[in-house]
Amino acid sequence: MSQVDPKPTLRDRIGAHIIGRISAGDWTVGDRIPSESEFVTEFGASRMTVHNVLRNLTQRGFLTRRKGAGTYVAEPRPYVSHYPHQDIIEEIEATGARHTAHVVTQELRQATEGEAGDFGIAPGATLFHARVVHAAEGVPFELEDRLINPAFLADCLRINLAKRSLFSLLMLARPLRDGEESMRAVIASAEEMELLQLDAPLACLELIRRTWTDAGVVTRARLLRAGPNAILQGRIAPLPLPAELP
């Protein structure tokens, strides 16, 4: 558990009071709650203090406010499952295993029509293509098949993909980003069976990620995990708030 605050601040007490009333069910969705001036008299606080608490709770999705009307309990945010993005090298080494990688492909080539569409570039423009099998103690762990717009990654062909993950390199050139992902269960193809050293056509977890920045699509990756690695751990939490201002 976390450290107990020695002095709960006035803001904290007001905020805790409101959250407590909501989660106790005293105030439910759509209910009008007391006005700023009512909280001012109830807690002996100044209006600025009360206002800041209410603004904070509004920004975090617990309340909605209407100028001239009042403050209301907000519709709760829907829940989502979220899965962390981790550097594959760190993930493997975190288990105590040694990471090695087999570089299958590392080339610059022309984008197909579909790829150009995904990246928002002209068909035939240059893309960097890499395929790497990441292994833990020599046992294949994940097949990474990735396209990158070379505008976002210098010296693509000179990178030692056995030592550095493309994930970590793309994270370094980090502007504020966004992206989409799909997750699917598939059966490994013959080529994938060979790369992942599978004896039988196992069920695999396939992740396809596309991430972009203001300047365009950065990368599209297909990650494939088989057998005992084909499992991910996530957490359930309310939908994240939008990242930008105010």
Added chain:
Amino acid sequence: MSQVDPKPTLRDRIGAHIIGRISAGDWTVGDRIPSESEFVTEFGASRMTVHNVLRNLTQRGFLTRRKGAGTYVAEPRPYVSHYPHQDIIEEIEATGARHTAHVVTQELRQATEGEAGDFGIAPGATLFHARVVHAAEGVPFELEDRLINPAFLADCLRINLAKRSLFSLLMLARPLRDGEESMRAVIASAEEMELLQLDAPLACLELIRRTWTDAGVVTRARLLRAGPNAILQGRIAPLPLPAELP
């Protein structure tokens, strides 16, 4: 796109200035940025206004502040993929298909030792167990295998599971929640093949969710989707902020 604010507020301008400097790379991770009083003179604002902006950006993970020392650019939050939780009935009907359900199991029974551990209850205590095959236009879509602590759901045995999803019922009795999930690729077992009307042992996406509240574990569910349904769409965003009070 969203509506343009007619009057960007002073807070907005200060906040946009700081975010702009960070995302332009002028101020990078760990850098000390100007103090409150410096922003006060730069923008001709009062200290409260500046302070509120900085507190807001700190709470949202862009800055870290140290009393007596200064304000610094924070380590960026790691990225996560998040997948929405949706009522299976709404999900099916959103595609224009008709939802039907086949109730395989609907019973109260004693918890096994493992289940009691998962729920934090005594072995042998009563649990509600339901298995439902949800179908779209008669075609099996998802197999739901769910345990519920009956303290959180009244009249378990009288619910018409063909019409009401347990998801929606559990959402109604909504206190603030939290939970964990795992996602895995598996091959359907013989029984699952029969329930999902599969001819061959397809790759399936298996979700296991456990959700709880202050009062204890509410439910543990195993959701299984096969073939063309074994795909989920998610979004990539920064790690959600913790849900509770500041």
Added chain:
DNA sequence: TAGTGGTCTAGACCACGTA
């Protein structure tokens, strides 16, 4: 018109870190 929230100011006292 009265009450509500939205914004901002000027000033105060405190606790903390650095020099």
Added chain:
DNA sequence: ACGTGGTCTAGACCACTAG
């Protein structure tokens, strides 16, 4: 000792919504 952030107050003006 000085500057930093942390908290809070009292008051002001505005825009909006309701009755």
